[in-house]
Amino acid sequence: MSEGWEIRSGAGQTLRNETPDLTCKPGASCDEWKMGGIDLEELDTPALVVDLDVLERNIEKMREFLSGGTAGIRPHAKTHKTPAIARLQMEAGAVGITCAKLGEAEALVDHGIKDILIANEVVGREKVRRLSELARRASVTVAVDCRANIEELDRSAVKAGVTIGAIVEIDVGNHRAGARSVEEAVALAEVLSWCAGLRYRGVMGYEGHAVFIRGLEDRRKEAEKAYRILLDLVSRLASRGLPPEIVSTAGTGTFMFAGRTPGITDIQAGSYIFMDQRYRCVEGLPFEQSLFVLSTVMSCPEPGVYICDAGTKSMSSEFGLVATLPGYGLQVRGMSEEHVTLVSSGEGGGADLALGSKVLLVPSHCCTTVNLHDFIYGFRKGKVEVCWSIAGRGRSR
Ligand SMILES: Cc1ncc(COP(=O)(O)O)c(C=O)c1O
Numbered sequence: 001m002s003e004g005w006e007i008r009s010g011a012g013q014t015l016r017n018e019t020p021d022l023t024c025k026p027g028a029s030c031d032e033w034k035m036g037g038i039d040l041e042e043l044d045t046p047a048l049v050v051d052l053d054v055l056e057r058n059i060e061k062m063r064e065f066l067s068g069g070t071a072g073i074r075p076h077a078k079t080h081k082t083p084a085i086a087r088l089q090m091e092a093g094a095v096g097i098t099c100a101k102l103g104e105a106e107a108l109v110d111h112g113i114k115d116i117l118i119a120n121e122v123v124g125r126e127k128v129r130r131l132s133e134l135a136r137r138a139s140v141t142v143a144v145d146c147r148a149n150i151e152e153l154d155r156s157a158v159k160a161g162v163t164i165g166a167i168v169e170i171d172v173g174n175h176r177a178g179a180r181s182v183e184e185a186v187a188l189a190e191v192l193s194w195c196a197g198l199r200y201r202g203v204m205g206y207e208g209h210a211v212f213i214r215g216l217e218d219r220r221k222e223a224e225k226a227y228r229i230l231l232d233l234v235s236r237l238a239s240r241g242l243p244p245e246i247v248s249t250a251g252t253g254t255f256m257f258a259g260r261t262p263g264i265t266d267i268q269a270g271s272y273i274f275m276d277q278r279y280r281c282v283e284g285l286p287f288e289q290s291l292f293v294l295s296t297v298m299s300c301p302e303p304g305v306y307i308c309d310a311g312t313k314s315m316s317s318e319f320g321l322v323a324t325l326p327g328y329g330l331q332v333r334g335m336s337e338e339h340v341t342l343v344s345s346g347e348g349g350g351a352d353l354a355l356g357s358k359v360l361l362v363p364s365h366c367c368t369t370v371n372l373h374d375f376i377y378g379f380r381k382g383k384v385e386v387c388w389s390i391a392g393r394g395r396s397r
């Protein structure tokens with residue numbers, strides 16, 4: 001293949017070939033390319049990269065933990081927005097895939113994912129029409145928290161001749177969306193059960209206020225309070241003849257509590273596959289860091305000061321600065337749009353980097369960092385094996 005050869009991904013993005021042996025994996029709807037084992041250092045930067053051994057271990061740890069209980073994993077794809085990773089999760093036994101946004105869900109369905117839960121409300125004529133269209137191509141379930149939205153969804157589904165699954169969202173302490181009381185949630189489930197175009201499937205309640213609590217016991221207490229609300233709703237629904245098939249909750253910080261709570265059927269965690277600096281500071285999580293931004297030292301203006309070519313346009317900062325890996329003798333001093341400043345620190349005077357050196361940086365928040373990139377490169381033992389399209393990137397509508 002000649003230099004500069006271009007192929008189109010399923011998302012309509014263009015991947016410019018910088019390696020001669022880049023090939024599209026047959027049957028993968030062109031969102032997955034083999035990279036022929038080039039060295040990680042050869043990637044141009046900034047590049048989003050994932051250690052495949054660690055990614056697979058994280059997926060396996062979650063699978064193994066949940067195999068000892070009654071809940072399944074319906075991993076949240078807002079973290080990776082990458083169909084190839086969703087397919088890996090399904091192959092590892094996920095019961096379906098959770099999405100935050102309709103656009104994200106469309107991107108995954110375009111690339112072969114057939115069971116989607118949108119753990120969010122989908123509101124407005126055009127979106128609801130798109131949701132009904134999506135239901136022609138996949139099993140689609142959406143969260144609801146108000147009667148007007150239920151009626152809008154039902155009309156659209158009936159008109160399109162499809163059935164859309166629906167779960168009632170209840171606020172379990174996160175104070176975001178969700179019915180504000182068990183009574184209100186029961187009333188919504190009753191409305192759902194009468195709808196011709198909607199199929200009542202259950203409930204969800206996300207304890208987002210608990211997932212980042214640092215101490216394990218404090219986190220457990222807060223999560224358990226949330227599950228009491230959710231399970232109170234479950235028993236009231238059962239007593240009204242509406243036992244939920246889906247009871248969905250939990251994030252990476254709380255999966256271990258939800259996964260051992262009888263009555264909860266689905267874990268919606270997302271970040272566990274990648275981890276990030278914020279979750280690394282949360283106690284008791286068994287997952288390892290797999291996601292990095294590869295960056296190049298582009299200036300060494302003073303001894304022990306290294307300016308790298310990745311900033312807030314390739315690594316999000318709403319959870320703070322990126323981090324370096326322990327043992328590298330480097331500390332992060334600051335970030336701007338296209339730069340991060342690293343300084344040597346630690347034993348023996350810290351790191352001594354040459355101009356052009358490559359550095360792996362740990363994002364402070366994996367989900368919003370992924371959303372800044374078109375592609376993610378999978379490497380194993382320093383060799384790049386695969387490039388995946390982040391087809392759901394930017395699909396916030
Ligand atoms: C509705 C919902 N479910 C689950 C999650 C869990 O994600 P994570 O595992 O990244 O904490 C989130 C995160 O924002 C969420 O908004």
